Amino acid sequence: MDEHATASPSARTTIRRLPEKANHDRAMLHGIVDEAYVCHVAFSADGSTHCIPTAHWRKGNYLYIHGSNGSRMLKALTADTQASVAITLVDGLVLAKSAFNHTMNYRSVVVYGQFEIVENSEEKLAALNAFMDKIAEGRRHEARPGNSKEVNATSVLRISLAEAAVKVSASLPSDKEEDLELEVWTGVLPLKTTRGTPIHAQRDERIAVPRYVENWAD
Amino acid sequence: MDEHATASPSARTTIRRLPEKANHDRAMLHGIVDEAYVCHVAFSADGSTHCIPTAHWRKGNYLYIHGSNGSRMLKALTADTQASVAITLVDGLVLAKSAFNHTMNYRSVVVYGQFEIVENSEEKLAALNAFMDKIAEGRRHEARPGNSKEVNATSVLRISLAEAAVKVSASLPSDKEEDLELEVWTGVLPLKTTRGTPIHAQRDERIAVPRYVENWAD
Numbered sequence: 001m002d003e004h005a006t007a008s009p010s011a012r013t014t015i016r017r018l019p020e021k022a023n024h025d026r027a028m029l030h031g032i033v034d035e036a037y038v039c040h041v042a043f044s045a046d047g048s049t050h051c052i053p054t055a056h057w058r059k060g061n062y063l064y065i066h067g068s069n070g071s072r073m074l075k076a077l078t079a080d081t082q083a084s085v086a087i088t089l090v091d092g093l094v095l096a097k098s099a100f101n102h103t104m105n106y107r108s109v110v111v112y113g114q115f116e117i118v119e120n121s122e123e124k125l126a127a128l129n130a131f132m133d134k135i136a137e138g139r140r141h142e143a144r145p146g147n148s149k150e151v152n153a154t155s156v157l158r159i160s161l162a163e164a165a166v167k168v169s170a171s172l173p174s175d176k177e178e179d180l181e182l183e184v185w186t187g188v189l190p191l192k193t194t195r196g197t198p199i200h201a202q203r204d205e206r207i208a209v210p211r212y213v214e215n216w217a218d
Numbered sequence: 219m220d221e222h223a224t225a226s227p228s229a230r231t232t233i234r235r236l237p238e239k240a241n242h243d244r245a246m247l248h249g250i251v252d253e254a255y256v257c258h259v260a261f262s263a264d265g266s267t268h269c270i271p272t273a274h275w276r277k278g279n280y281l282y283i284h285g286s287n288g289s290r291m292l293k294a295l296t297a298d299t300q301a302s303v304a305i306t307l308v309d310g311l312v313l314a315k316s317a318f319n320h321t322m323n324y325r326s327v328v329v330y331g332q333f334e335i336v337e338n339s340e341e342k343l344a345a346l347n348a349f350m351d352k353i354a355e356g357r358r359h360e361a362r363p364g365n366s367k368e369v370n371a372t373s374v375l376r377i378s379l380a381e382a383a384v385k386v387s388a389s390l391p392s393d394k395e396e397d398l399e400l401e402v403w404t405g406v407l408p409l410k411t412t413r414g415t416p417i418h419a420q421r422d423e424r425i426a427v428p429r430y431v432e433n434w435a436d
Contacts, residue, residue, distance in 0.1 A: 049262050050230075051258055084268050092414075110270065146318045199405050210403055213407070
């Protein structure tokens with residue numbers, strides 16, 4: 001099924017071409033943001049438009065990114081720059097009777113807004129903890145926490161998810177009436193992100209293997 | 219291992235933060251573009267910076283995208299607009315002894331340039347054939363080809379891969395000397411795109427199941 005548009009918080013997040021694919025349901029939005037590890041951030045700086053991949057996480061209705069204080073991207077994003085952030089999960093190839101009707105199943109989010117720096121040190125630590133929780137639940141109680149030098153060298157930025165367009169396509173092929181009798185296979189070739197067997201950096205019997213490592217592989 | 223920078227065709231594609239992650243080897247670049255089904259295109263239009271996901275394919279040293287003639291993005295990209303295209307494959311989470319040294323393994327391409335419309339009808343058909351070959355080798359001889367109305371309603375755009383930055387991180391965790399004795403598990407949690415069991419849109423014994431469908435699932 002295709003998800004349908006329900007609301008449209010701004011002109012930029014109105015899906016003009018395929019309104020039936022738009023879905024503004026917040027749970028779907030949060031689910032897509034949480035499932036992906038990497039987003040793409042678009043912004044203009046130094047006369048160029050850039051599209052840069054970076055790790056992200058979510059806390060409430062904000063998407064967070066982080067990086068070194070000296071990062072070109074973080075400097076540009078905090079200089080009163082309008083940005084757009086996109087996250088896309090590809091779920092499959094949709095093979096129709098005609099070349100023209102081939103398509104993909106996917107779930108995507110496109111966010112518009114401005115990043116703000118998380119200055120408050122408690123909020124910054126809480127945000128970094130949320131990032132670690134996303135990577136591996138419980139690990140922040142095992143790994144050595146960041147010391148003040150490390151935390152100070154890191155910038156944490158966030159952008160509101162208020163102005164966001166969600167598109168979901170999860171359908172079987174749709175063909176024209178006159179193509180339906182063609183003897184051509186139709187269907188969906190699914191794609192999925194899976195988790196492989198963990199690689200142990202060291203073999204040391206004193207070191208317990210955490211549950212999130214034992215349970216990692218699909 | 220981390221791949222290393224070899225050359226840098228422009229200031230924008232110089233990796234400033236992590237030069238050891240840059241790799242300008244063309245084979246790696248082409249491999250990343252070919253493995254991914256979706257890219258993110260950044261451009262400015264109507265006073266906003268946009269980041270839009272779209273299907274892509276490669277032919278020679280060009281990345282191709284397509285869409286309806288009426289698409290906002292395609293209109294904007296053909297209006298003398300500088301664009302940036304990014305493709306990212308996430309290969310794993312890298313868990314270090316300290317929170318600060320956690321990172322990800324990934325392969326990414328960031329391209330800068332300007333899209334051009336593929337006007338020549340033979341080149342346009344060849345490009346669309348290349349797209350179909352990427353989706354399923356041989357299928358363009360089975361599915362009904364686009365008729366002139368369908369092909370005319372579709373725009374095909376391409377951007378040169380000449381100005382591209384490739385970054386590859388494929389490493390075990392790297393920790394500070396003083397953290398090495400901590401009794402914390404370290405290693406890599408791999409992530410991989412896998413191919414699931416095909417979904418048949420119809421069950422019809424007259425219709426042969428193509429080899430690319432039979433052989434699809436991992």
